[in-house]
Amino acid sequence: MVKTESRRPGRRSISSSPAGAVTGRLRRRRPPSSSPRPPGLTARQRAAIWVRRHRLAPYLLLIPATAVIAWLILWPAAQIGLFSFQDYGLMQIIGAQPTQWIGLGNYSQILHDPEFWLSLRITVLFSLVVVPLTLTVGTLVGLLLSRLGRKMATFVSTSALLAWGTPAVSASVIFAWLTDPDGGIVDWSLSKLPSWLGGGPHWAEFSWQNSALPAYTVLTALLVWMGFPFIAVTVLAGLRTRPPELHEAARIDGAGPWRSFWTITFPLLRPVFMVLLMLSIIWDFGVFTQAFVITAAPGNRDEFNLGLYEYFKAFTQPPAYGMASAIAFILTLILLIITVGYVRASVKQGEVR
Amino acid sequence: MTTAPAPLAARRARRPGTAGKRARRALLNLAGLLVALVTLFPVLWMISTAFKPPTELFSLTPHPIPLHPTLDNFRHVIDGTGVTDSSNNPIPYWTFLRNSLFVTIVAVAVSSLLALLAAIALARFKFRFRTTYLIMLLIVQMLPQQALVIALYIDFRSLNLLDSLTGLIAVYTAFALPVTIWMLRSFAASVPKELEEAAAIDGAGAWTVFWRILFPLVTPGLVATSVFAFIFAYNEFVFALTFLGVDTPRFTLPLFVQFFQGHSTSGTDWGAIMAASTLFTIPVLAFFLIIQRRLASGLVAGAVKG
Numbered sequence: 001m002v003k004t005e006s007r008r009p010g011r012r013s014i015s016s017s018p019a020g021a022v023t024g025r026l027r028r029r030r031p032p033s034s035s036p037r038p039p040g041l042t043a044r045q046r047a048a049i050w051v052r053r054h055r056l057a058p059y060l061l062l063i064p065a066t067a068v069i070a071w072l073i074l075w076p077a078a079q080i081g082l083f084s085f086q087d088y089g090l091m092q093i094i095g096a097q098p099t100q101w102i103g104l105g106n107y108s109q110i111l112h113d114p115e116f117w118l119s120l121r122i123t124v125l126f127s128l129v130v131v132p133l134t135l136t137v138g139t140l141v142g143l144l145l146s147r148l149g150r151k152m153a154t155f156v157s158t159s160a161l162l163a164w165g166t167p168a169v170s171a172s173v174i175f176a177w178l179t180d181p182d183g184g185i186v187d188w189s190l191s192k193l194p195s196w197l198g199g200g201p202h203w204a205e206f207s208w209q210n211s212a213l214p215a216y217t218v219l220t221a222l223l224v225w226m227g228f229p230f231i232a233v234t235v236l237a238g239l240r241t242r243p244p245e246l247h248e249a250a251r252i253d254g255a256g257p258w259r260s261f262w263t264i265t266f267p268l269l270r271p272v273f274m275v276l277l278m279l280s281i282i283w284d285f286g287v288f289t290q291a292f293v294i295t296a297a298p299g300n301r302d303e304f305n306l307g308l309y310e311y312f313k314a315f316t317q318p319p320a321y322g323m324a325s326a327i328a329f330i331l332t333l334i335l336l337i338i339t340v341g342y343v344r345a346s347v348k349q350g351e352v353r
Numbered sequence: 354m355t356t357a358p359a360p361l362a363a364r365r366a367r368r369p370g371t372a373g374k375r376a377r378r379a380l381l382n383l384a385g386l387l388v389a390l391v392t393l394f395p396v397l398w399m400i401s402t403a404f405k406p407p408t409e410l411f412s413l414t415p416h417p418i419p420l421h422p423t424l425d426n427f428r429h430v431i432d433g434t435g436v437t438d439s440s441n442n443p444i445p446y447w448t449f450l451r452n453s454l455f456v457t458i459v460a461v462a463v464s465s466l467l468a469l470l471a472a473i474a475l476a477r478f479k480f481r482f483r484t485t486y487l488i489m490l491l492i493v494q495m496l497p498q499q500a501l502v503i504a505l506y507i508d509f510r511s512l513n514l515l516d517s518l519t520g521l522i523a524v525y526t527a528f529a530l531p532v533t534i535w536m537l538r539s540f541a542a543s544v545p546k547e548l549e550e551a552a553a554i555d556g557a558g559a560w561t562v563f564w565r566i567l568f569p570l571v572t573p574g575l576v577a578t579s580v581f582a583f584i585f586a587y588n589e590f591v592f593a594l595t596f597l598g599v600d601t602p603r604f605t606l607p608l609f610v611q612f613f614q615g616h617s618t619s620g621t622d623w624g625a626i627m628a629a630s631t632l633f634t635i636p637v638l639a640f641f642l643i644i645q646r647r648l649a650s651g652l653v654a655g656a657v658k659g
Contacts, residue, residue, distance in 0.1 A: 059480065064467045068527045068530060072523060072526075077500075079508070152381075155385070156388055156389045160392055161642070162641065163392045166637075167588035169610050170633055173627075174399045174630065177398075177627060183410050188415055310503075311502075315595060328499070332500050336492070342491070352491070
């Protein structure tokens with residue numbers, strides 16, 4: 001009953017369809033001149049014909065989404081570029097003083113700020129550690145999943161799914177709790193470990209948040225934990241498309257697992273790995289939420305990565321939006337350079353069709 | 354690259370002898386079990402901590418399962434004694450849940466609708482700037498949110514959209530769009546064109562073709578992309594943190610969870626944080642488990658095959 005009712009509007013609209021929106025592709029094979037214009041058309045029908053004749057349907061369909069993206073993503077990105085050449089702070093945002101163009105003033109101030117170089121170094125070193133680690137762990141788990149029996153594979157991939165699905169804020173507070181000096185399980189386990197494994201009583205009440213290296217060790221564990229499931233599932237999907245005969249042949253020829261990975265699996269999955277590599281670099285270079293919860297809540301300035309450095313320049317008193325925009329612009333440019341690599345890898349893989 | 358032949362023992366182990374095969378299988382299963390346990394541990398520890406009384410949180414020997422499980426932490430979080438508004442009234446958990454669900458559902462609905470229109474344009478039409486548009490989508494996804502938030506903060510301040518859920522809805526809609534369009538496009542492209550052509554030959558108009566043929570076939574894709582948009586908006590932290598500031602009654606769930614950590618006065622109440630985090634996380638994880646299979650195929654379709 002309900003079904004037939006809901007169908008009716010669709011059927012009725014056969015005659016009064018506003019545009020050749022969806023079937024425009026089909027209709028336009030007819031040369032435009034051959035579609036006669038009978039007199040007595042309604043305005044809507046005339047508009048539909050006009051849209052079809054000028055092949056406007058795709059543009060009309062794209063307008064709403066594009067408008068939103070342009071207003072809330074592209075324009076702000078351009079504004080960041082503009083603000084970075086201005087003196088824009090508290091006085092300007094409350095309208096007490098007009099904004100002033102100061103050329104490269106913000107940039108020269110940043111480049112002379114040791115905090116900027118420290119945060120850049122932290123960001124780069126952190127990415128250099130986390131990206132290969134996440135890719136390696138993810139690939140190993142993906143390879144493991146492809147060899148496990150059905151039940152075990154489901155169990156492992158389900159637990160990976162749970163790690164992947166855990167919200168960034170939750171995961172960060174969980175890791176902050178695991179490594180808490182009072183009552184955290186990590187310090188407890190390390191203090192119980194035998195000394196030849198690096199354990200010992202000096203780990204009791206060890207503070208992971210007070211200096212950069214321990215804090216970023218926690219952040220590394222956190223990002224690998226959150227990041228490897230995506231890599232594993234993607235690698236597994238890639239492995240499934242690989243012809244098994246190649247491995248049979250390699251095994252008969254006496255190739256071990258290490259060799260058959262580097263000579264068969266890796267070359268076959270190289271495009272997938274390229275995309276995963278780029279994505280991981282972009283994610284880990286720009287990591288913010290996890291870094292904010294793990295390192296910034298205590299507020300140690302010498303633990304900031306580039307994103308935190310920029311954010312705190314803008315949103316702690318006194319706000320320096322212009323200078324923060326300059327840092328944001330540098331961060332965005334670095335990420336865009338990596339993104340160009342990502343786009344090229346995607347195009348090569350045939351994703352942009 | 355190693356050119357030496359594989360060691361003899363390894364070669365023997367791989368021979369289809371039953372003993373070697375069984376040992377190998379056991380070893381693999383052990384590795385799988387280990388990976389699963391390490392992966393699950395943080396989530397399980399969160400849940401177990403949420404049920405622990407304060408005495409057990411800081412005991413000298415932590416127990417994986419609470420000895421005296423208690424609901425005090427949850428009661429504390431749900432009654433809202435942890436987070437107060439400007440006149441020091443407690444704010445119950447339900448307020449934050451309502452804020453989060455409202456923002457998320459509206460943003461997902463709007464972005465799915467806009468993305469569906471755009472995806473049809475990209476999948477069904479050939480037009481001049483199509484490739485440029487696709488590349489624009491890829492690039493836009495990668496712009497760092499903590500950079501754009503500065504400009505958006507300044508814009509929204511003059512539009513009076515700070516301290517309001519409307520501003521968050523607008524931003525979440527925009528930032529969900531690129532991925533949603535990208536994924537929906539591949540779903541729409543996988544619907545055979547012949548179906549639409551057949552319907553058109555039978556006299557169906559554009560609207561009928563869309564509503565009766567394309568839409569039902571794209572629905573699984575729409576579900577998958579909505580899930581991604583939902584997860585993004587429900588978990589989002591940077592914009593909420595910046596726009597809402599100290600406006601506690603408008604907090605979304607991620608801010609609520611983090612608030613305990615950042616603003617506690619008398620030491621960190623980890624029991625309450627873990628209880629809040631559990632209330633925030635478990636619905637997401639349950640949702641993931643329910644739609645697991647569909648999600649995996651959607652993920653792969655969006656991420657690898659394009």
